[in-house]
Amino acid sequence: MRYSYECNDCKRVFETDEVIYQCPHCSKEQEANTFPKGNLIVKLNKDDLAKLKEKEHVNMYDFFPFEVPDKDVYPVGGTPLAKPKRLAKELGLNNLTCKLDSALPSGSFKDRASQLIAAQAIHYNMDKIALASTGNAGAAMSCAGAAYGLEIVLFVPETAPVNKLMQSVLYGATVVPVKGTYDDAFALSIAYTNEFGGINRNTAYNPMTIEGKKSVSIELFEQMGRKVPEVVYVPVGDGCIFAGVYKGFYDLYEAGLIEKIPHLVCSQSTKSNAISQAFKNNNYNAIEKASTRADSISVSSPANGRMAVNYIKASKGWCVEVEDEAIIDAQLELTSKAGIFVEPAAACAWAALKQDSEHLKKEFGSDVDVCVLLTGTGFKDMAVFENRVSIPQAIENSKEAVIKRFSK
């Protein structure tokens, strides 16, 4: 598929076969404490896109700028759609679907971006990928590196949570703790690729991260019988997943395969609500300090905030902010009443749907076709349940103890 790049801010178009990351003009205009500028959008060639309308079935690879080699090596995609029957009944919503991206190889949605970045590296004959991440992106890229035999160099602030880093260490990445913040690690990973070559996979900085994430929407289109939901709830931190979801629907629309892009709902914690506030207040100011327990979506100055706000508007979407308490309640509820075990960041989308359900029914009726994107597995962060649930005490090894335990 032929493609070019367009700057999200100044709309300049860049026709190039080189690896490029940001708009050289807008990325220099950064103002203190505001969302970064100059992120690029991958624009697919319109004629190539139009040809896809003739196909009986499409898949995500039809819409990618690069060939993904040996797809089964790192099998990204095909995640299940769950119908949480008990919870749907409680909410009075008749067409509710959860997309379980927690089932991807490294346990999170981030595999979708890492698949295309691995393909990008292989396309350009590079065998090294560097990035900064404190969690799922690092684990996903390291997983892809292990599968394809690529070297992954992962810069992390030295204070990053150990449990999330362990996965990357196990996959065999070179993990480089930095005496500094995530922003420092981000800058050092760029310095690394400038000096030693390879691809940089920093989220939003490399436009192919968003392009890879769009696969979810194309997959959903085929899974739902060549149609898309009316409303999709997406958990949001940096706004890259949100942009990827929009981009997938946009490409389907441009290809003439759908008539309307779904309403996308930006779901955030009240303790990490930079994008929601930017949308409501019409500014791009960073928030003072993001502090949600849902660590994967705890972001003060979202790396892709400007594009995400544009896409909330373009999809005629809206924002829902939920309390942290509601996020953990949502996580427990999904587990115990639907058998769906996700990490807090993912549960934020469910909490948002719950909080929004009356508005949704009023606006669209109870038959509205809704999808909730569940982006990461619950095994990523078991510590969150401390003080909420406990393992029962052991009983004596005797029949009497069983009788005592179960007698009223």
Ligand SMILES: Cc1ncc(COP(=O)(O)O)c(C=O)c1O
């Ligand atoms: C599980 C999970 N859900 C949601 C998000 C939010 O994605 P984004 O930061 O692109 O908004 C992340 C990001 O790390 C994540 O790991």
